[in-house]
Amino acid sequence: MNDPAIETRGLRKAYDGVLALASLDLRVGPGEVVGLLGPNGAGKTTAVKLLLGLVRKSGGEGTVLGRPLGDRGARSRIGYLPELFRYQAWLTADEVLHLHAGLAGLPGSRRGPEIVRVLGLVGLADRAHDRVGGFSKGMQQRLGLAVALLGDPALVILDEPTSALDPVGRDDVRAIIRDARARGSAVLLNSHLLGEVERLCDRAVIVNKGSVVASGTLGELLGESTVRLRVTGMPADLTPLHAFGPLTDEDGWLVIRPVDPERIPDLVAAVVAMGGRVHAVDPARRTLEELFLDVVRGPGAGASPGALVYPAPPARPMPPPPPAAGGPWVTR
Ligand SMILES: Nc1ncnc2c1ncn2[C@@H]1O[C@H](COP(=O)(O)OP(=O)(O)OP(=O)(O)O)[C@@H](O)[C@H]1O
Ligand SMILES: [Mg+2]
Structure with a gap:
C-alpha cells in the first residue's frame, strides 16, 4: 500500500521522430500533491498519457500504484481529468457519471451515493438531470472533475483542471484537491x-522541452525564508540582531536570510527595543512564477541549493559578513 503513486x-x-518527452524522473508519494509544470509543448500531457497507458513509451521505466504503466488494475484506481474533455452532449450529468462509474467498475450499490457526493463536491448538485450539451465550459470542467473523483481513486491526475473556471471555481478546485488529499488520494496536477500550484502542492517538477529542469519541495524550490525590513533610527551596533540570522543590505532594506518565520515578531520587537522605527516588514520569498521564468528562459538564475535544478545554477555567493557599524540600510 506504501508504493509510490507514481515513479518514473x-x-x-x-x-x-518528434521527441515529446526526453527523460522524465517523477515521483509522487502516497497522499502527496505534486505539480507538473512547464511551458506549452514541454511534454506534460505526453507524460500524463504515458502514465495512463494511453500512449506507449519509447524508453525509460515507470510504475503507477506499483504496477507497470497502462496496467488495467492500476487504471481502475486512477481518476483522470483530460486536458481536452468533451462529454456526450445528449446525456445528463448524472448519466455521464453513471457511465463512468460503470467503466471504473464501481459496485452498483455504491454508484448512486458516490455520484451524489461528487456532484455536491463540484457544485453541480442542482444540475444532475440537465443535459451536458447545455452546460457552460466551466460547468463541463466541473463535471470532468466529478468524473475524476468518482470512487475515491488512489491517484487523481488532473491535466489543467481550472483552465475554464472563474476565480470562484478555481478556489473550489483547491478545496476539492485538499479534500482528495485528506481522503488519502495522491494528486498529480x-x-x-x-500561484495555484504554489498554494496547493507539496512538490513541483518543472519540465522544459521534454526534460526536467527543476524539481523539489516548494521550500527547496523557492528558497529559504527571508524577511526584509525598512528601518530608521537604528544604533551603529546591530549585534543583538545577529541572533536572528545573517544580515545583509539589499537596496536599503535590512535583509535577514535565512530566518525562522516564527521569530519575525521577536525580530521586530528587538529592532524597536534598540530604538529603531519599523516602516515596513516584507516576508519576501521567491515566487514559483519567478523561478519558472528563470529556469525556462535561461540557465543560471534558479532555486535554492536544496532544489534539484538542471543545469545547476552557479553557487550562490555567501552573504557579506555583518558590518561592524550600522550598514547603509540604517537611515539615522
Ligand atoms: N500525437 C502527437 N503527435 C505528434 N506530436 C505530438 C503529439 N502529441 C504531442 N506532440 C508533441 O509533443 C510535444 C509535447 O506536447 P504536450 O502536449 O505533451 O505538451 P504540454 O506540455 O502538455 O503543453 P501544453 O501546456 O500546451 O498543454 C509538443 O511538441 C507536441 O507538438
Ligand atoms: Mg498539455
Whole structure:
C-alpha cells in the first residue's frame, strides 16, 4: 500500500521522430500533491498519457500504484481529468457519471451515493438531470472533475483542471484537491496557474522541452525564508540582531536570510527595543512564477541549493559578513 503513486525514471516518448518527452524522473508519494509544470509543448500531457497507458513509451521505466504503466488494475484506481474533455452532449450529468462509474467498475450499490457526493463536491448538485450539451465550459470542467473523483481513486491526475473556471471555481478546485488529499488520494496536477500550484502542492517538477529542469519541495524550490525590513533610527551596533540570522543590505532594506518565520515578531520587537522605527516588514520569498521564468528562459538564475535544478545554477555567493557599524540600510 506504501508504493509510490507514481515513479518514473528516464521516461521517454517520441512521436514519429518528434521527441515529446526526453527523460522524465517523477515521483509522487502516497497522499502527496505534486505539480507538473512547464511551458506549452514541454511534454506534460505526453507524460500524463504515458502514465495512463494511453500512449506507449519509447524508453525509460515507470510504475503507477506499483504496477507497470497502462496496467488495467492500476487504471481502475486512477481518476483522470483530460486536458481536452468533451462529454456526450445528449446525456445528463448524472448519466455521464453513471457511465463512468460503470467503466471504473464501481459496485452498483455504491454508484448512486458516490455520484451524489461528487456532484455536491463540484457544485453541480442542482444540475444532475440537465443535459451536458447545455452546460457552460466551466460547468463541463466541473463535471470532468466529478468524473475524476468518482470512487475515491488512489491517484487523481488532473491535466489543467481550472483552465475554464472563474476565480470562484478555481478556489473550489483547491478545496476539492485538499479534500482528495485528506481522503488519502495522491494528486498529480498539471497547471499553468503557478500561484495555484504554489498554494496547493507539496512538490513541483518543472519540465522544459521534454526534460526536467527543476524539481523539489516548494521550500527547496523557492528558497529559504527571508524577511526584509525598512528601518530608521537604528544604533551603529546591530549585534543583538545577529541572533536572528545573517544580515545583509539589499537596496536599503535590512535583509535577514535565512530566518525562522516564527521569530519575525521577536525580530521586530528587538529592532524597536534598540530604538529603531519599523516602516515596513516584507516576508519576501521567491515566487514559483519567478523561478519558472528563470529556469525556462535561461540557465543560471534558479532555486535554492536544496532544489534539484538542471543545469545547476552557479553557487550562490555567501552573504557579506555583518558590518561592524550600522550598514547603509540604517537611515539615522
Ligand atoms: N500525437 C502527437 N503527435 C505528434 N506530436 C505530438 C503529439 N502529441 C504531442 N506532440 C508533441 O509533443 C510535444 C509535447 O506536447 P504536450 O502536449 O505533451 O505538451 P504540454 O506540455 O502538455 O503543453 P501544453 O501546456 O500546451 O498543454 C509538443 O511538441 C507536441 O507538438
Ligand atoms: Mg498539455
